[in-house]
Amino acid sequence: MRFLLALLAALSLGAAFAHTQVTAVTPRAHARVTAPKTVTLTFDEPINLRFATFKVVPLPAGADVEPTAAAALARRDDAALRADTAPALSGMAARVQLPLHAGLKPGAYLIVWRVVSDDGHPVSGHSVFWVQ
Template sequence: MRALLLLLALALGTASAHTTVLSITPTADASVAAPKEVVFKFSEPIELRFSTFRVMALGAEMKPEDGAKAALTLKPDAPELVSRPITARTLAAQLRIPLRPGLNAGTYVVAWKLLSEDGHPVTGHSVFTVK
């Protein structure tokens, strides 16, 4: 009986693993020259048609969490965003998000919301600064 419970617990633990962002470039809190893109690497392929990625300049008094929430509510072609809409709609373990050229100096928030393979949403954000 214990062996059966152990096997069940292991199976449930494996099935509930959430997708994670392994890396993002520019890295969190980096100070960089204006990048042309933001690059994500994931722990497993994600379904892009159920995922949202946005990059937006942060206002002087805006907290990154608030900026991320605001960015995720905007349509992909909103003028407030510096990210360009993503047209790919397949599975991807790596994603390149094109940015508008010539970003001004300032702080930018990268926000994401994706659907994990186990069906759970995964959200997060990162911040970088353009010199």
């Protein structure tokens, strides 16, 4: 009985320290699509949008994804460079839709995000899709 209680306690403790994860991205990673109207990110739990950053930016040919994603997250006053319309987001949500500018040119696009998990840890990620 003690073993079972210890096991249950350990399992619940692990869940308490889990970080927020993206469960779906649309367009999906590495997809080749006609110019979409929105990008959608779905998380495994509601996130506080006030403390989140989301961007969609063109990915130059030959660019390394990791440093480009880090630079995109760090950049400020970049609305003219972005493929998304930089919407003001607030509240809590497990699903985020980012409207995109009309007429995206063919090429690669990088979706980047940084959110704060329920446990207070920052979580960031990225995904790439191509417009045909």
